[in-house]
Amino acid sequence: MLKLLTTRLRQGHRTTRYPAEPPALPPRFRGRPVIDPTRCEGGCRSCAEACPTDAISFDGTAPRVDLGRCLFCTDCERACPGGAVVFARDHRLAARTRADLVVPGSDPLAPSCAALDEKLRALFGRSLKLRQVSAGGCNGCEADVNVLGTIAFDLGRFGIQMVASPRHADGLLVTGPVSDHMKLALEKTWAAVPAPKLVIAVGACAISGGPYAGHAETHDGCDTTVPVDLYIPGCPPHPFTILDGLLRLLGRIESGARR
Amino acid sequence: MSEPFVSANGEAFDWGAVPQLPFERFADGLRGALGAGQRAAAFFGVATGAGTELVAVLASERDGLLRWSRTLVSGSSYPALTPHAPELHLFEREIAEQHGLRPEGHPWSKPVRFVAATPSHRSPEELASRGAPPQVGVTDFFRVEGHEVHEVAVGPVHAGVIEPGHFRFQCHGEEVMHLEISLGYQHRGVERALAAGPDKRGPHYAETLAGDTTVGHATAYCQVLEALGGVRVPARAQALRGVALELERLANHVGDLGALAGDVAYLPTASYCGRLRGEFLNLTAELCGSRFGRGLVRPGGVRFEVPAPLGRSMLSRLDTALGEVNDAVGLLMEAPSVQARFEETGRVSAATARSIGLVGPAARASGLPRDARHDFPHGVYRFHQLPVTVWHTGDVFARAHVRRKEVERSGTFVRRQLEGLPGGALEGAPAAPRPGQACAVLVEGWRGELCHVALSDERGRFATYKVVDPSFHNWLGLALALRGQPISDFPLCNKSFNLSYCGFDL
Numbered sequence: 001m002l003k004l005l006t007t008r009l010r011q012g013h014r015t016t017r018y019p020a021e022p023p024a025l026p027p028r029f030r031g032r033p034v035i036d037p038t039r040c041e042g043g044c045r046s047c048a049e050a051c052p053t054d055a056i057s058f059d060g061t062a063p064r065v066d067l068g069r070c071l072f073c074t075d076c077e078r079a080c081p082g083g084a085v086v087f088a089r090d091h092r093l094a095a096r097t098r099a100d101l102v103v104p105g106s107d108p109l110a111p112s113c114a115a116l117d118e119k120l121r122a123l124f125g126r127s128l129k130l131r132q133v134s135a136g137g138c139n140g141c142e143a144d145v146n147v148l149g150t151i152a153f154d155l156g157r158f159g160i161q162m163v164a165s166p167r168h169a170d171g172l173l174v175t176g177p178v179s180d181h182m183k184l185a186l187e188k189t190w191a192a193v194p195a196p197k198l199v200i201a202v203g204a205c206a207i208s209g210g211p212y213a214g215h216a217e218t219h220d221g222c223d224t225t226v227p228v229d230l231y232i233p234g235c236p237p238h239p240f241t242i243l244d245g246l247l248r249l250l251g252r253i254e255s256g257a258r259r
Numbered sequence: 260m261s262e263p264f265v266s267a268n269g270e271a272f273d274w275g276a277v278p279q280l281p282f283e284r285f286a287d288g289l290r291g292a293l294g295a296g297q298r299a300a301a302f303f304g305v306a307t308g309a310g311t312e313l314v315a316v317l318a319s320e321r322d323g324l325l326r327w328s329r330t331l332v333s334g335s336s337y338p339a340l341t342p343h344a345p346e347l348h349l350f351e352r353e354i355a356e357q358h359g360l361r362p363e364g365h366p367w368s369k370p371v372r373f374v375a376a377t378p379s380h381r382s383p384e385e386l387a388s389r390g391a392p393p394q395v396g397v398t399d400f401f402r403v404e405g406h407e408v409h410e411v412a413v414g415p416v417h418a419g420v421i422e423p424g425h426f427r428f429q430c431h432g433e434e435v436m437h438l439e440i441s442l443g444y445q446h447r448g449v450e451r452a453l454a455a456g457p458d459k460r461g462p463h464y465a466e467t468l469a470g471d472t473t474v475g476h477a478t479a480y481c482q483v484l485e486a487l488g489g490v491r492v493p494a495r496a497q498a499l500r501g502v503a504l505e506l507e508r509l510a511n512h513v514g515d516l517g518a519l520a521g522d523v524a525y526l527p528t529a530s531y532c533g534r535l536r537g538e539f540l541n542l543t544a545e546l547c548g549s550r551f552g553r554g555l556v557r558p559g560g561v562r563f564e565v566p567a568p569l570g571r572s573m574l575s576r577l578d579t580a581l582g583e584v585n586d587a588v589g590l591l592m593e594a595p596s597v598q599a600r601f602e603e604t605g606r607v608s609a610a611t612a613r614s615i616g617l618v619g620p621a622a623r624a625s626g627l628p629r630d631a632r633h634d635f636p637h638g639v640y641r642f643h644q645l646p647v648t649v650w651h652t653g654d655v656f657a658r659a660h661v662r663r664k665e666v667e668r669s670g671t672f673v674r675r676q677l678e679g680l681p682g683g684a685l686e687g688a689p690a691a692p693r694p695g696q697a698c699a700v701l702v703e704g705w706r707g708e709l710c711h712v713a714l715s716d717e718r719g720r721f722a723t724y725k726v727v728d729p730s731f732h733n734w735l736g737l738a739l740a741l742r743g744q745p746i747s748d749f750p751l752c753n754k755s756f757n758l759s760y761c762g763f764d765l
Contacts, residue, residue, distance in 0.1 A: 052459045236551065
C-alpha cells in the first residue's frame with residue numbers, strides 16, 4: 001500500500017494544460033508543407049513528382065498542397081533543389097470541407113475550420129459520444145486516437161468520449177481508406193447511429209485513401225461512403241491535431257476565422 | 260541436387276541457384292526439415308507461365324541460416340502438407356486463395372482474406388467460370404453441436420478503438436470450447452502494390468503494413484532493397500535503425516502492459532503506462548518528428564541525424580521514462596490480485612507453440628527461444644547482441660513477464676547505442692535491384708518475426724514481394740489459448756497477444 005502511494009506521488013499529475021497552454025510539440029514536428037514559389041526554379045516540379053500521393057499541384061507557377069492527401073513525409077522537401085519546401089510547426093490542420101484542405105503552397109495560415117451551427121453545438125458542445133470505425137486503417141491513426149483517452153490528454157474533460165455501440169453514439173470517427181471489405185460494416189454502423197449525427201475522418205487514408213488511393217481494394221476515403229463533417233489530416237495526425245480539430249468543431253476553442 | 264539452397268538473413272543471391280525439385284522430393288524435404296527443428300519463415304506461390312511455383316523459406320535457429328527450396332505445380336491442386344506440418348496450415352490456405360491452387364487433404368481449407376485468386380496462367384474463360392468472388396466473413400465456421408452449447412459471434416466492428424475482425428466462440432456455459440477467428444476486413448492490396456514496385460509509394464506501403472510496426476516493416480523493406488541493389492548501409496544509420504526499432508518495442512510493450520493492467524481492472528498501472536507509452540513515442544518523434552517513426556528509415560540509411568545534444572537529451576528522457584515504467588510495472592506484477600488473474604490463464608504449451616510456429620514474445624513466453632535479433636542478427640544486432648528473454652509457463656503472466664524483461668533489455672540497448680553512436684554518414688547511395696536476384700529478410704519486430712521476401716525480374720523490378728507479419732503465425736495461438744477458458748477472459752488473452760489485423764490482412 002505504501003509503495004502504491006509513493007509511486008502515485010512520483011508519477012505526479014501529467015495531463016496537458018492544452019488548450020489553455022500551447023501544445024508541447026517535438027522540434028522536428030512536421031505540420032503543413034509550405035512551398036516558397038520564389039525559390040522554384042524555371043518550371044521545376046520535383047516536389048510534385050516526388051510526392052507519393054500527388055498532394056502537390058501547380059496552378060501556373062503557384063504551388064497548391066492538398067492536406068487531405070499529404071503524408072507529411074519529407075519526400076518533397078528532399079526532392080526540392082532550391083530548398084523551397086519547409087514544414088510548418090503548426091499542429092492545426094483540420095477543416096470542415098474537403099475543399100478547405102487544398103491550400104496555396106505559400107500560405108502561412110492554417111486551414112479554416114468553422115464550428116458546428118448553434119443548434120448542433122447545443123446538442124453536442126458539452127457532450128459528444130463517438131463510435132470509432134477502423135476501415136482498413138493501419139493502427140497508426142487508431143493508436144493516436146486511443147491516446148486521447150489516456151491521462152496525458154484526458155479527452156473526457158471536454159465531454160468527449162469513445163463509446164462501445166453506435167446506438168450510444170452521436171457520430172462516427174472513421175480511420176482507414178475504407179477497404180472494400182469494411183464498406184458494408186461502415187454503412188451499417190453509420191445507419192445505426194441516431195440522427196442528427198456527425199462523421200469525423202481522421203488521417204490521410206480516411207480523407208483521400210492516403211497511400212492506398214486508387215487501389216481496387218479500397219474506396220479512397222470515407223466520404224465516398226458516408227457524409228463527413230470534419231477532416232483531420234495527418235499520417236497519422238498528432239494527438240494534438242486530432243484534439244484541436246474536435247475542439248474547433250465543437251466551438252470549444254477559437255475557430256472560424258483563420259489565424 | 261535435393262539439398263536446399265542456403266542463404267543468410269538479408270543476403271541476395273541468384274534466384275536460379277535455388278533448385279526446382281520434383282514435388283515429392285520438395286514435400287519430403289519440407290516435412291523432414293520442419294520435423295527436425297526448422298520452421299517456416301515463408302511459404303508462398305509464384306505465378307509463372309507454366310503453373311504456380313511453390314517456394315519455401317525455412318529458418319533454423321540452430322545455425323542462423325535460411326534454407327530455400329521450390330517446386331512447380333502445373334495442375335490446379337497438390338497434396339496438402341498441413342496434415343504432416345501443422346504450421347503450414349495458413350500458408351497453404353493463402354496459396355489456395357492467391358493462386359487458385361487446392362491443397363488436397365487440408366483439414367480446414369477456407370478463405371484467408373476473402374479475395375479472388377488471379378492465377379496468371381489460367382485463361383479468362385476459366386477464371387470467369389468460377390463464379391462470384393467470396394464475400395468477407397461468409398464461410399463455414401466450426402460448430403460444436405449439443406443441447407447446452409451456444410455460439411457467440413463478435414465483430415467485425417468491436418467495442419473499442421481497435422481494428423475489425425470476426426470472432427466465433429463455441430461455448431458451454433462460460434467455458435470456451437473452441438474459438439475461430441475470421442479476418443480479411445482490412446485487406447487493402449498492400450502486398451500486391453508492393454510487388455509492382457519498387458516505386459515512390461513503396462516505403463509508405465511498408466510503413467503502413469502494420470502502422471504500429473512502422474520502423475520494423477520499413478527496416479525489412481529497406482534491407483530487401485539494399486540487398487538486391489548491393490547497397491552498403493553506414494554503421495551510424497544501422498545504429499539509429501536499431502534505436503528506432505527498440506523504441507518501437509518499448510512503446511508497444513509498455514502500452515501492452517498497461518492494457519493488460521486495464522483488463523484486470525488494476526487501474527494505477529493502466530493509467531501510468533498509458534502515458535508512459537507516449538514517452539517512448541515522443542522519443543521517436545524527437546528523432547524524426549513522427550511518433551511512429553514515419554519518414555525515418557529509407558533505402559540506404561536513415562533520414563534524420565542525432566547531434567550530440569539531442570542524443571544527450573534523449574538519454575536523459577529515456578532514463579526517466581524507464582524508471583517510471585519500472586515503478587508502474589512493478590506494482591502490477593507484485594499485486595496478488597493481478598497474479599491470480601494472470602497465472603494459468605490462456606496457456607499455450609511449448610509443444611503447441613512449436614507445432615503451430617508461434618513467433619515473438621508469445622513464442623518466448625511458451626519457452627521457445629526464438630528471436631531474430633539473436634538468431635539471425637543483421638545490422639547493428641551483429642555487433643550488439645541482446646539476450647533472448649524466455650519464460651516457460653505459456654500463460655498471460657508469461658507474456659507479460661517476457662514483455663517486462665524485454666523493456667529492460669531494450670532500454671539498456673538504446674542507452675548503449677545513444678552513448679556510443681558510430682560516426683560517419685547517414686545514407687549510402689541507393690541502387691536499383693540487380694536482375695534475377697532473391698532475398699529474404701527477417702527483422703524481430705515488437706510482435707515477433709517480420710519476414711519480407713522479394714525476387715527481382717530481369718528489368719530490376721520486383722517479380723514477387725511477400726510479407727509475413729508475425730500475426731500471420733500467431734492468431735491461431737490466441738484461438739488455442741482460449742480453449743477451456745471462461746469467455747470473460749477473452750479480452751485479457753487477446754491483449755496478451757495483441758496481434759495485428761492489417762498486418763495479417765495486407
